[in-house]
Structure formats: structure tokens, C-alpha cells
Amino acid sequence: MSSNPLVKHPPWRQLLIVSLVVPVVVTLAVMAFTWPAARTVPRDLPVGVVGDSDLGLGRSRPGAFDLHLYADDAAARRAIDDRDVYGAFEAAPGRVTVLTATAASPAVAQLLTTVVQQAAGPSVRVATVDVVPASRSDSRASVFGSMMSPLVLGAEILAVVVAVLIGFRPALRQLLALAVVSAVTAGGVYLLVQGYLGALPGDRLGDWGALALTLFALSATTAGLASLIGPGGVAVGAALMVFVGNPFAAITSAPELLPKAVARLGQLLPPGAGSNLLRSTAYFGGHGAAIHVVVLAAWSVFGILAIVEGHRRAALRHAARHRVELIESPLRDALIRDSHLLES
Structure with a gap:
């Protein structure tokens, strides 16, 4: 055929x-x-203001920034560490101090510094302090931004190998294969990105867990779609994750720099949730990770249920075909004739 x-x-x-x-x-x-x-411009970008002067940003750039007021420098730094804001600034006579977090987004750190310099004017001295810098080996977080696209592609390849090429059966064996390969792949990626390139300086177990959960959520979703609707499910899963989830994840910028509908969608898909979870574990001690864990767990559960249901349907179809073949088999006809002869 x-x-x-x-x-x-x-x-x-x-x-x-x-x-x-x-x-x-x-x-x-x-x-x-x-x-x-x-379409990259700030849209309600969370930024802290220390003191009572916002340098007129609320009036000059309406809708661009979501300004949070903090009593002092220490409170603003805690908010940055907790991933409540991307940065902050404090205006004083003759000078402005800008607090940034390159680890959260190099693009936002640069944007915030530029905007504050323009708002403060040429006569004001602007000092920049990187509160949460990226790794010293990856000072612009370029390695971090570059690793996510091949990670997504790798997860799709994993789904194709396990669910289509090899076709592990039954469902439990396929799920075990996805989990084991995701965990081992996450270990290999971590050894490369941190052990060799030094771009993931956070807790080892947390970084590995974030990578493994991201890989499993991605691969289980595509494998589940393949189980439910056949090989076409691979195309659906790959299109959703690679051509929607990947560009809408804002991996190299920030969700608040994209159109709002796109940003929300991107963070509800595994590429966006996975990249932000990895940022939290690698640079922020796990702060801000909870919502991304929930998103990845939800996709993982969907993938698990889809695989189980797809295999259940396949088993029912196989049983139905077997019954039809048995009914139509010459052996059955011969057995019926023999039984009739014996009865007579």
C-alpha cells in the first residue's frame, strides 16, 4: 500500500x-x-520604582510599563530576585541608579537602561547594577537562548522514535520509554550546557528536573497525538510546538515584549513554560517556577492520557479485526461441519 x-x-x-x-x-x-x-515593544512590562519619582514614564509611555513602587533599594532587589519585576530604578538629584537582571532577559535589561537614560536626560548620570547577572561564561545569555530550539526539536524526534518508528507497546512501556529517554537526554544536555559551556549555574537537580520535565511534556504530547490520530498526530504536535510554541515563547526577549495574546499562548505551551522554568531554576533559586511547573505537568498528563486512550482504542480495533477474521476463517467453517457430523 x-x-x-x-x-x-x-x-x-x-x-x-x-x-x-x-x-x-x-x-x-x-x-x-x-x-x-x-512587534517587540514593552507591554505592561513589570518594573520597580524606588521612591516617588517614575521619571515621567507613566505619562510618556502609557501601557508600556507596569510600575511597582518600593520603599527602598533592598525591597526592589528582593522583587527582582523573586521575579516579580524585571528591573527597577531609583532617581536622586543628579543621578539615577538602574537595577537590571540580565538573567531574566538581556533584551529587557538593555531596554530598561536605554529608556531610563532617555527619560533622565543628558545631564543626569545613570549607573547600572546587574542584580541577577547571567553566568560569567554566558554573560549575554546567548547560550541559554540558543539551546531551547534544538531542545524542542529533540523532543519531537524523541516522540517520533518512541511512538512511531519503534512503536513501543503497550502504553505503559511507551510511557516508561519516554520518561527514561527524557531523563537521560536532560542529563546529557545539562552536562553540555553547564559542564562544558557553563550557562546553567543554578542547582544541578533543579536544572536537570526542568530539562527532563520539559522534554517529557513535549514528547508525551506529540506521542499522545500520534496514538490518538495516527502519524498525522506527529505533524500536529510538531507544528504546535515548533511553529507556534517556539516563536511565541519569547525565549530571547520576554513575554511582555510580544503582543499580549501571543505572549499568553506562548507561556501556556511547553516551550515557553519550559524556558521560563529553566530560568527560574538556573538563576533565581526556583522563584517564579510554580506556574510553569503546573503548565508542563498539565501537558504531561494530557500526553499520558492520550497515549493510554490511543492504545486502548488500538487494542479494541485489533480485537474486532481478530473476531472478524475468526468468523470468516475456513478453519471455523470446517470445525462447524465436523461438529454437525458428530451430532448426527
Whole structure:
């Protein structure tokens, strides 16, 4: 049986369909990655203000910043450590101090410094303090930003290998394979990114757990879709995670720099939740991790249930085919004839 879904069409029509569908798919994929980048501006970006002077940012940039007031420098630093705000600033006569967190987002740290300098004016001295810097080996967090896309692709490959190419059966064996390979892969990624490149300086167990949970949530979701709807489920899962979750995750910027609907969607998908969970474990002592763990756990549960249900349906279909084959088999007919002869 041919695997070509267009086999029923003549060659000229196959070419016509491919010539129309493939360019549309590729164009949409390019748009998914480039459109958010072209719309990068602050939208209710959480920023702290120490004291009572916001340098007029609330009036000059309405809707750009969500300003949080803090009594002193120490309170603002705690808020940055807890991931309540991306940074803060304190205005005093003749000078302004900007508190940033490159580990949270290098793009936001640079943006905040630039905006404060413009608001303060050329005669005011602006000092910048990086409260939560990125790793010394990855000072601009470029390694961190670069690792997430191949991680997502790797999880999709894992799902294809376990669920389609090898096709582990029954459901429990497939789930065990996904869990084991996710855990081992997470260990390998951690050894590379931290052991060799030094880009994940946080708690080892926390970083490994964040990587493993992200890989499992991604791969289990795609494997579950494949179990439910067949090989087409791989395409659905890969499109959702790679071409929607990945560009909408704001890995190299921040969710508050993307259009709000896109940002919300990105953080509800495993790539966005996984990258933010890893930031929390690597740089912020786990602060702000809870919501991202919940999102990844929800996708993991969905994947587990989908795999179990898909395998249950497959078993029912197999049993039904077996009954039909038994009913129609010549052996059954011969046994019935023999039983009739014996009775007579």
C-alpha cells in the first residue's frame, strides 16, 4: 500500500497541490518566527520604582510599563530576585541608579537602561547594577537562548522514535520509554550546557528536573497525538510546538515584549513554560517556577492520557479485526461441519 496521500490523483494534480500547499506552509512557518520579532515593544512590562519619582514614564509611555513602587533599594532587589519585576530604578538629584537582571532577559535589561537614560536626560548620570547577572561564561545569555530550539526539536524526534518508528507497546512501556529517554537526554544536555559551556549555574537537580520535565511534556504530547490520530498526530504536535510554541515563547526577549495574546499562548505551551522554568531554576533559586511547573505537568498528563486512550482504542480495533477474521476463517467453517457430523 502506497504511503503517498495523493496517490489517487494524477501526477499533474499532485504537482499542483504540492506547489500550492508547500509554499503556504513554509510562508506561515517563516511568519510565525518573524512576526513576533517585528512587534517587540514593552507591554505592561513589570518594573520597580524606588521612591516617588517614575521619571515621567507613566505619562510618556502609557501601557508600556507596569510600575511597582518600593520603599527602598533592598525591597526592589528582593522583587527582582523573586521575579516579580524585571528591573527597577531609583532617581536622586543628579543621578539615577538602574537595577537590571540580565538573567531574566538581556533584551529587557538593555531596554530598561536605554529608556531610563532617555527619560533622565543628558545631564543626569545613570549607573547600572546587574542584580541577577547571567553566568560569567554566558554573560549575554546567548547560550541559554540558543539551546531551547534544538531542545524542542529533540523532543519531537524523541516522540517520533518512541511512538512511531519503534512503536513501543503497550502504553505503559511507551510511557516508561519516554520518561527514561527524557531523563537521560536532560542529563546529557545539562552536562553540555553547564559542564562544558557553563550557562546553567543554578542547582544541578533543579536544572536537570526542568530539562527532563520539559522534554517529557513535549514528547508525551506529540506521542499522545500520534496514538490518538495516527502519524498525522506527529505533524500536529510538531507544528504546535515548533511553529507556534517556539516563536511565541519569547525565549530571547520576554513575554511582555510580544503582543499580549501571543505572549499568553506562548507561556501556556511547553516551550515557553519550559524556558521560563529553566530560568527560574538556573538563576533565581526556583522563584517564579510554580506556574510553569503546573503548565508542563498539565501537558504531561494530557500526553499520558492520550497515549493510554490511543492504545486502548488500538487494542479494541485489533480485537474486532481478530473476531472478524475468526468468523470468516475456513478453519471455523470446517470445525462447524465436523461438529454437525458428530451430532448426527
